[in-house]
Amino acid sequence: MTEDVLTKVDAGVATITLNRPGKLNAFTAPMLDAFMAALTEAAADVRIRVVTLTGSGRGFCAGQDLSDRKVAPGDDVPDLGKSLEERYNPAVRLLRTMPKPVIVGVNGVAAGAGANLALAGDLVIAAKSARFVQSFARLGLVPDSGGTFFLPRALGMPRAVGLALTGDTLSAQQAAEWGLIWQVVDDDALPGVLADLAAQLAKGPTAGYAKIKEAFAASLENSLDAQLDLERDLQRAAGRSRDYQEGVAAFMEKRTPQFEGR
Numbered sequence: 597m598t599e600d601v602l603t604k605v606d607a608g609v610a611t612i613t614l615n616r617p618g619k620l621n622a623f624t625a626p627m628l629d630a631f632m633a634a635l636t637e638a639a640a641d642v643r644i645r646v647v648t649l650t651g652s653g654r655g656f657c658a659g660q661d662l663s664d665r666k667v668a669p670g671d672d673v674p675d676l677g678k679s680l681e682e683r684y685n686p687a688v689r690l691l692r693t694m695p696k697p698v699i700v701g702v703n704g705v706a707a708g709a710g711a712n713l714a715l716a717g718d719l720v721i722a723a724k725s726a727r728f729v730q731s732f733a734r735l736g737l738v739p740d741s742g743g744t745f746f747l748p749r750a751l752g753m754p755r756a757v758g759l760a761l762t763g764d765t766l767s768a769q770q771a772a773e774w775g776l777i778w779q780v781v782d783d784d785a786l787p788g789v790l791a792d793l794a795a796q797l798a799k800g801p802t803a804g805y806a807k808i809k810e811a812f813a814a815s816l817e818n819s820l821d822a823q824l825d826l827e828r829d830l831q832r833a834a835g836r837s838r839d840y841q842e843g844v845a846a847f848m849e850k851r852t853p854q855f856e857g858r
Contacts, residue, residue, distance in 0.1 A: 600627040602652075603634045608645040608798035608857075609791075610638040617653025620705060622661035628683040635690045645802045645857045646794045647694060649717060650701035659708025659731065680740055684709055688742045691716035692813060695806035697797050701790040702726040702768070702777070712741035715750070718809065719793065720777040722768035723786045728776070729766070730759045749816060750776045801839035802857035 602613040612634050614621035623631070638647045651657055660679075691698055691713070700717035707729040714720055714728075730747070732739045739747070739760050747756035751774055759766060772780040781789050797805070807830045815823050834840055839855045846853035 599630070600624070601630040601634050603637070605641075605644060607795065608643065609648060609794040610634075610641070610644045610646070611648045611650070611794075612638065614649075614651040614657050616661075617651075617655070619661055620655035620658035620707075621651040621653070621710070622658040623709065624661050624664040625679075625683065627661075628687065632683065632687050632690070635687060635694070639690060639694050639696075642858065645696055645798045645800075647696060647698045648701065648790055648794050649698065649714075650790065651703055653704070655704035656702045656706040656714060656726065657710025658705060659710040676737070684713075684741045687713065688716045692742075692809075694809075696802050697805050697809075699790060699794055699797070701786055702728075703783075703786055705729065707731045709741040712739065712743040712746060715746040715776070716742055719779075721779045721781060721786065721789055721793070722771065722777055723783040724768055724780055725783050726768040726780075727765045728768075728771055729763065731763050733761055734763045747776075750774075798857075799855065800857070801837070801843065801855045803837060804834050804839060807834055 600614070600616050602615045604611045604613075612631070614627075614631070616622060616624075616627065635647075638644050697719065698717040700714045700720045702714050702720060702722040703726060704723070705727055706714045706722075708731045711728045711730060730739050730743060732743075738744070743760070744756075747759065750756075751759075755774065758764070766774075766776070768777070768780045771777045779789070811823075811826060811830055814826055818826065839853075839857070842855060843853050
């Protein structure tokens with residue numbers, strides 16, 4: 597049987613590929629377990645300095661596979677909250693707290709939880725043919741997997757609520773113009789752009805990147821005073837690292853720095 601989640605590690609880059617192309621990479625429970633296992637391994641492996649996430653075939657991820665939760669009149673009602681608590685939410689939390697950059701390449705439709713898992717990445721790059729859909733309301737559901745957190749912070753409340761209530765499709769170009777994603781590129785250029793950016797970041801100061809992620813995550817809730825204190829503490833730790841020493845030395849010597857990433 598074909599594995600639903602593929603992981604390849606090369607030169608410090610872990611590429612995780614959602615691999616149910618016939619179902620637009622929609623999640624089943626076993627697939628979510630495999631995805632979480634891949635993320636957990638990538639987070640713990642010090643040899644991995646960047647994580648890239650993408651989908652196989654013509655889609656990134658269509659969200660939850662509804663056939664995995666068959667509901668008919670008279671059937672027991674599924675506990676969707678349990679599914680979120682046990683599978684989706686841990687994946688979102690790990691993507692956000694991963695101590696290394698996460699690059700997401702959206703190569704086609706990203707719908708429902710698939711869209712919001714993509715937005716949990718640090719840098720989201722989409723092919724021009726990609727599209728983002730908050731499809732929950734079409735089923736009488738609420739945006740989950742961080743959707744009600746990520747969308748208003750990136751787009752503002754009016755656009756976030758509008759997308760959630762209407763379920764309208766947001767093109768990759770519009771997503772970039774609205775500030776929801778980092779970049780949109782030609783479809784055939786996406787693999788190369790992802791590989792080049794991952795290779796660049798894999799040679800960078802990985803521990804410093806982790807502190808950058810920590811600082812920005814806290815800034816969403818902190819007061820200015822609290823954020824200034826956090827910047828002080830993180831900068832103190834970063835300034836004691838060998839990567840900082842190497843960065844300064846390379847600057848003074850006019851050469852490319854050789855960061856250890858730890």
